[in-house]
Amino acid sequence: MRRIVALFYFLILLSSFSMQVFAEEKGSSKNFDYTNPEFKATVDMLYMEGHSNDDLANCDVKQLYYEEVADMFFIKGMSKKEILDYYLNAQGVHALNAPPEKGFNLTLWITPFLLILIISILLFFVIKKWKGNKNIIASQVSNSTDLEHDIYASIIDQERKKFY
Template sequence: MRRISVLIGCLLLLFGSITVSAEEGLIEASYDYSDPEFKSIVNMLSMEGHANDDLSSCNVKQLYYQEVADMLNDGKKKDEILDYYVSEQGVKALLAPPNEGFNISLWVTPFLLILAVFILIFFLIKKWKKNNASLNRDEEDQEDQDDDDIYESMIEDERKKLI
C-alpha cells in the first residue's frame, strides 16, 4: 500500500510539474504579434537589415520578435525597448533616425539643395532669355539698319537718274 501511495505521489508531482511548465509556456507566449504596440515597436527597428525579410524564414527577424515580446512581457515600455536597442547598436538600430540634433540637418539638407538648384536654374534661364532677347534685338536692329541703307541707296540711285 505504501508503494502505491508513493507511486501516486510521484505521478501527481510529475503531472503537476508538467502543468506548471505548460502554464509558464503559455505565459511566455502571451504576447501577440498583431498587437498594435508590438507592431509599432518592431516596425521601427532595422533588425540588422532584416526588417523587410519574411518572418517565417528569417531567423534574425524571429529573434528580434522574440526579444521584443519578452521585453513587453517583462513590462518594458516602447521607449525603453527602443532605447535598449539604440544603446546596444547605436542609431543604426532604427529604420529612421530620431528627429533631433544632427539628424534634422540630414533630413533637411537634400531638400534645401534641391530648392537651391531650382532657384539657380530659374535665374540662369531668365538671364539666358534676357541675353538672347537683347542679341535678337541687336541683330534685328542691324538688319533694319542694313535694309534702311539698301533702300536709301536705291532711292538715291533713282533720284540721280531723274536729275
C-alpha cells in the same frame, strides 16, 4: 519484474511530462499578439541587423527580434520608448531604421531639402537672366537680318540689271 515495469512506466510518464512542459515553454512565445498596433510600430522602427524587410516566417533573426521585443513589451511591460532606448544603448543609432531627428542627424535630414531649395532658386534666376539676354539678342539679330536683307536685295538687283 513488476518493479522494472513500474520504473519503465514512470520514466515514460516523466519524459512525456517534460516534453509537454518544454512544448508549452516554447509555444508560449508564439502566443504574443504580433498584430498589436503599438508593438508593430515599435518593431517597425528597428533595423534588425538588416533583416527588417525580410519575411517573418522565414527569417530567424527577425523572429528572434520579434520574440525579444514581445517579451519586453508584453511580459516586462516596457514602453515603446524604453524598448527603443534599450536597443539604442546596446547597438547605437544603427539599431533604428531611421536615425533620430536631433543633433548631427537633424543636419542629415535637412541638408537634402535645403540643397534642392537653393538649386531651384539659382535655376530660377539663371533662366530669368537667359530669357532677358534672349530678347536683347533677338533684337540684335532682327536688326542685322534687315541689314543683310537689304544688302542681298541690292546685289540681286545689280545682277538682274546686267541681264536686262
